[in-house]
Amino acid sequence: MTRSLYLCNVRLADGQQVSVSIVDGRIDALGADAAAPRDAQIEDGGGALLLPGFVEGHTHVDKSNWGRPWYRNEVGPLLTDRIGNEREWRRTSGHDAAAQSLALSRAFVAAGTTRLRTHVDIDTDARLRHLEGVLATRQTMRDTLDMQIVAFPQSGMLIRPGTVELLGEALAEGADVLGALDPALIDGDPVASLNATLALAQRYRKPIDIHLHEPGEIGAFTLKLLLDRVQASGMQGQVVVSHGFCLGALPERERDVLLDRIADLRVALLTSAPPSCTVPPLKLCREKGITMFGGNDGIRDTWTPYGVPDMLERAMLIGMRYDLRRDDDLTIAFDCVSDAAARGCGFADYGLRVGARADLVLVDAETVAHAVVTRPVRKLVVANGRIVARDGVLTPPRA
Amino acid sequence: MTRSLYLCNVRLADGQQVSVSIVDGRIDALGADAAAPRDAQIEDGGGALLLPGFVEGHTHVDKSNWGRPWYRNEVGPLLTDRIGNEREWRRTSGHDAAAQSLALSRAFVAAGTTRLRTHVDIDTDARLRHLEGVLATRQTMRDTLDMQIVAFPQSGMLIRPGTVELLGEALAEGADVLGALDPALIDGDPVASLNATLALAQRYRKPIDIHLHEPGEIGAFTLKLLLDRVQASGMQGQVVVSHGFCLGALPERERDVLLDRIADLRVALLTSAPPSCTVPPLKLCREKGITMFGGNDGIRDTWTPYGVPDMLERAMLIGMRYDLRRDDDLTIAFDCVSDAAARGCGFADYGLRVGARADLVLVDAETVAHAVVTRPVRKLVVANGRIVARDGVLTPPRA
Incomplete structure (x- = not known):
């Protein structure tokens, strides 16, 4: 079965509202128009700032x-x-x-x-x-x-x-x-x-x-x-x-x-x-x-x-x-x-771009600078396309 | 009415277990044998490290x-x-x-x-x-x-x-x-x-x-x-x-x-x-x-x-x-x-000593160095003999 995740309602550093479509651990689409993959787990980012892992x-x-x-x-x-x-x-x-x-x-x-x-x-x-x-x-x-x-x-x-x-x-x-x-x-x-x-x-x-x-x-x-x-x-x-x-x-x-x-x-x-x-x-x-x-x-x-x-x-x-x-x-x-x-x-396949490994972080911050100086709790951490932590705490391993 | 507070089961930087007796905003006694003032509010520090405000x-x-x-x-x-x-x-x-x-x-x-x-x-x-x-x-x-x-x-x-x-x-x-x-x-x-x-x-x-x-x-x-x-x-x-x-x-x-x-x-x-x-x-x-x-x-x-x-x-x-x-x-x-x-x-009446203004902080830390590098949430803050914050949040003003 294909493993997919759809992260909607998040914000890039430049202020743009986007969604991220993730399939098999990779970023499949990223943008205002990115559509949800079939049968994806859907996660609403609540307007948080999207950063790369x-x-x-x-x-x-x-x-x-x-x-x-x-x-x-x-x-x-x-x-x-x-x-x-x-x-x-x-x-x-x-x-x-x-x-x-x-x-x-x-x-x-x-x-x-x-x-x-x-x-x-x-x-x-x-x-x-x-x-x-x-x-x-x-x-x-x-x-x-x-x-x-x-x-x-x-x-x-x-x-x-x-x-x-x-x-x-x-x-x-x-x-x-x-x-x-x-x-x-x-x-x-x-x-x-x-x-x-x-x-x-x-x-x-x-x-x-x-x-x-x-x-x-x-x-x-x-x-x-x-x-x-x-x-x-x-x-x-x-x-x-x-x-x-x-x-x-x-x-x-x-x-x-x-x-x-x-x-x-x-x-x-x-x-x-x-x-x-x-x-x-x-x-x-x-x-x-x-x-x-x-x-x-x-x-x-x-x-x-x-x-x-x-x-x-x-x-x-x-x-x-x-x-x-x-x-x-x-x-x-x-x-x-x-x-x-x-x-x-030399880490490969890194970054907020299509094709990269889906390693993502969401934080409540207005800008990257704001995130750096306030170091807010990590709302969500996605690693290799899976949600691995919420609100600073690791999620239980998948069954 | 005299205002008093008794902070028991706390620890000095040298490891000594002590209590603090506070009367009218001042430290009245501080030590292993400090007794509770009459009619004092009693607060158990849970073995936390006691620091001056x-x-x-x-x-x-x-x-x-x-x-x-x-x-x-x-x-x-x-x-x-x-x-x-x-x-x-x-x-x-x-x-x-x-x-x-x-x-x-x-x-x-x-x-x-x-x-x-x-x-x-x-x-x-x-x-x-x-x-x-x-x-x-x-x-x-x-x-x-x-x-x-x-x-x-x-x-x-x-x-x-x-x-x-x-x-x-x-x-x-x-x-x-x-x-x-x-x-x-x-x-x-x-x-x-x-x-x-x-x-x-x-x-x-x-x-x-x-x-x-x-x-x-x-x-x-x-x-x-x-x-x-x-x-x-x-x-x-x-x-x-x-x-x-x-x-x-x-x-x-x-x-x-x-x-x-x-x-x-x-x-x-x-x-x-x-x-x-x-x-x-x-x-x-x-x-x-x-x-x-x-x-x-x-x-x-x-x-x-x-x-x-x-x-x-x-x-x-x-x-x-x-x-x-x-x-x-x-x-x-x-x-x-x-x-x-x-x-x-030139702040007067300062410190962890009898006679000083009762300004105290409790943190979960083993030593002062541990408190400095980990910056733990403040379990309790006492200012001028009153509890003013718990777990990093101000307590509501007294009625």
């Missing part, structure tokens, strides 16, 4: 404490303090990557996220345990949440022998993307680290998403080494640089040389828009044709107490970080957690 | 669009664009300072704020109209919300002849504090502007709260001129510098000279912790003995679409801006919207 471009569902007792953070201030503390916590807390990733993923969907890229820790202590947990969550959520898994060497790669091999196993077992982390300041050897990352990605034919926290001039140095290798290896369009704090702290001339190469090599940039760090210049990146998108990074874990699985709140924080106040500017913040994020991660 | 240290209730239709922001990027646009909007929008300040003030109380300092526009267009509106709101809310009014020359003072006289009238008619704004970059004459401000404050015997957005070296120059005048006029302990962006952008040695003078002169600092501006160093200021506190600044007005009348959310944003992640660090963020703000504004 949100895209989380960078998070860590494997190690969130979402829904668990409060974690009292007493961690030291260094990156290495946080990494070491987390390894210890994983060993001693009864950490369960499957249960914890499922709890957070469900909360994401309830708040309108239908696509998500998550970085999953791979190291010589945890080995592939996190990956297995998140693969189980991906399987459980497969009809609802389109999840990309990054095999991420959180504890460093070259500095922990055996990690390269584990990353390879992870890619063979279902990870979609190869992660990497601070080749100079964590791995201690930027050339060897980047060479190993590029070799691994090419061997498994996977794209790369590198966490580059390295600041200022050292970050610029590492970034240039990376871009050289992207160019030499023909990996144009297959690399994301996450964080890229250095791009917010360089002299303009030096920064612009890097941004122009980033644009040429179709490298995408991810930001969580942290208010206490320098960040790449959002509007300038867009002007240069760079895909720059947004993500929460960790949510309520041993690294950070902050974060909620709500991409409208992340869009608001992006807006605040970049001082976007005008309504038209705030649509940029929303783009960072919708179209630009889908493009940056 | 929150303090909003800097907002603009007179011109918020809270609760009104969405304001589509199409304003230019300069400070003067925003000031000019707002003057025009006030003239053409049917702006009603009484109604708008009342709507926002009520939302503040529902979310646990019981003390509030608001800057009220005084200029040669609006004259005292905003003041009159906010005075009406203060009168309406007098049993619930302890409100300080700052007479604030939003359009500049010396550059708009007649403003000094209007500020004087405002202070005579009920404003508690004299405001000021960028003596160099808005008023164009830092010495004359500061001299006029100091003279006016002394004439009316009122404290000062100056908005100093001036960046870097010009901000440092103006700040030094101000400190000289605070010292010469004996206004130690009676001046707040709001924003003080320059203090986040100076070379350390120059900044520390200023901070030491600020500490000596008992000048307090206010920050809204904007993520797109430089900000004074919070921990260093506290180490030097400076009272530094927090506020929202404008909430959903023609300046900014952002902001909610929720001091826990502001504490969260302060925590994020200053990268406070540990539980003990997050109590600093909460201090900025509670004790430090009461001290900075």
Whole structure:
């Protein structure tokens, strides 16, 4: 039997009243005249604002404490303090990557996220345990949440022998993307680290998403080494640089040389828009044709107490970080957690258009900017053509 | 008849289970053994975390669009664009300072704020109209919300002849504090502007709260001129510098000279912790003995679409801006919207202690840090010894 849904009486960002016809999980028609498919479930949107399902471009569902007792953070201030503390916590807390990733993923969907890229820790202590947990969550959520898994060497790669091999196993077992982390300041050897990352990605034919926290001039140095290798290896369009704090702290001339190469090599940039760090210049990146998108990074874990699985709140924080106040500017913040994020991660069939996967969100808001700053309860979430949440709460699974 | 309330089964930040005995609007006893006053209304807190009523240290209730239709922001990027646009909007929008300040003030109380300092526009267009509106709101809310009014020359003072006289009238008619704004970059004459401000404050015997957005070296120059005048006029302990962006952008040695003078002169600092501006160093200021506190600044007005009348959310944003992640660090963020703000504004009889005005908030949270990052619905708000809100909603006024 054909599965169909007809969402009528909803409003596009430009104010146009439309209906959406959905057949077999796809948008079949969208417009003022879209007719109801035969035998469709009919849903009246009550004039609410229609948005595409949100895209989380960078998070860590494997190690969130979402829904668990409060974690009292007493961690030291260094990156290495946080990494070491987390390894210890994983060993001693009864950490369960499957249960914890499922709890957070469900909360994401309830708040309108239908696509998500998550970085999953791979190291010589945890080995592939996190990956297995998140693969189980991906399987459980497969009809609802389109999840990309990054095999991420959180504890460093070259500095922990055996990690390269584990990353390879992870890619063979279902990870979609190869992660990497601070080749100079964590791995201690930027050339060897980047060479190993590029070799691994090419061997498994996977794209790369590198966490580059390295600041200022050292970050610029590492970034240039990376871009050289992207160019030499023909990996144009297959690399994301996450964080890229250095791009917010360089002299303009030096920064612009890097941004122009980033644009040429179709490298995408991810930001969580942290208010206490320098960040790449959002509007300038867009002007240069760079895909720059947004993500929460960790949510309520041993690294950070902050974060909620709500991409409208992340869009608001992006807006605040970049001082976007005008309504038209705030649509940029929303783009960072919708179209630009889908493009940056390479999620297919995305968007409010005929033929796309029917991932939709309804909210009571006058404009996109209004939705971003007020973060209203999600009236309705449709994923893959099915209603999966109402008023912020997941609907029971279909019989 | 004596009015009394007994709040039992609540928890202090250190985990101690206590009860609170409240008589005639004051905390009469607080501790594990506090007994119920005779004929008291008894309220079981259900083990919730007990916090003092929150303090909003800097907002603009007179011109918020809270609760009104969405304001589509199409304003230019300069400070003067925003000031000019707002003057025009006030003239053409049917702006009603009484109604708008009342709507926002009520939302503040529902979310646990019981003390509030608001800057009220005084200029040669609006004259005292905003003041009159906010005075009406203060009168309406007098049993619930302890409100300080700052007479604030939003359009500049010396550059708009007649403003000094209007500020004087405002202070005579009920404003508690004299405001000021960028003596160099808005008023164009830092010495004359500061001299006029100091003279006016002394004439009316009122404290000062100056908005100093001036960046870097010009901000440092103006700040030094101000400190000289605070010292010469004996206004130690009676001046707040709001924003003080320059203090986040100076070379350390120059900044520390200023901070030491600020500490000596008992000048307090206010920050809204904007993520797109430089900000004074919070921990260093506290180490030097400076009272530094927090506020929202404008909430959903023609300046900014952002902001909610929720001091826990502001504490969260302060925590994020200053990268406070540990539980003990997050109590600093909460201090900025509670004790430090009461001290900075000079609100009397504040805090969780016997003899203080009984302004209390209950939330379901394990620790103060947990309350700040999760911003839970306020289970109960007590203001001046009366229950004024439950579960985020104002209770009906007493018969």
